[in-house]
Amino acid sequence: MTRRRAFDTLAALDRQMAARLVVSCQPIDDGPLDRHDIVARFAMAAVVGGAGAIRIEGAERLAAVRSQVNVPIIGIVKYDLDDSPVRITPFIADVDALIAAGADIVAVDATARPRPVALADLLAAIRAGGAWAMADCSCEEDALAAHALGFDIIGTTLSGYTGGAVPDAADFDLIAALAAQVPRVMAEGRIHTPADVVLARAAGAWAVTVGTAITRTELVTQWFAAAMTAAPAHASPAR
């Protein structure tokens, strides 16, 4: 199925997304915000606030958001597979469902790890559906391989998530290394503050995705709650 898209040329996508913020609206699984109608409202609020695009998990949820916003939507479907560490859109059926639901861009895990479906086959399905293809990458090697395969947008999404402790900071070095070599680098992953966005842009990011800091209220609340006890309490004024 090929759908006529609003952003049907890369020039149109660039006009809409270059130098723009993308808001990933992915609440904590099974938390109080994990509902289609709430996520649609998060997306609407993000667009009001200036987001140039939205990232959504799940085809049904994406359809609910699609009916409320006109900006490009990056669609993914996440899994916890027993036989593969690949989590983000490992199957072609989900690529098709996301595009049918209205995704303009489909993002897939592009790491060089055991996977149920070859990356080239996922890319072919995205192309056949008439959507743009984003590669969620973990390092320079898999990013450059995805670019060579033909992915349109290269994301730093999975840097820090393929083994070992997750670092605190975003991977600005990877953003810079990729921006020197490919045209559309999406800085994504642990970008938590406007200052991080400035650093990502200075490193050459084409666009920047922020998720947790905007739409995972439980975690953001924890950051502030922890700060409450991080410094000695100010002495109470004498009565």
Ligand SMILES: CC(=O)N[C@H](C=O)[C@@H](O)[C@H](O)[C@H](O)COP(=O)(O)O
């Ligand atoms: C590693 C992984 O599964 N990343 C996911 C990809 O969709 C999401 O859980 C992240 O929230 C998203 O990438 C945005 O990043 P951050 O929430 O750090 O701003």
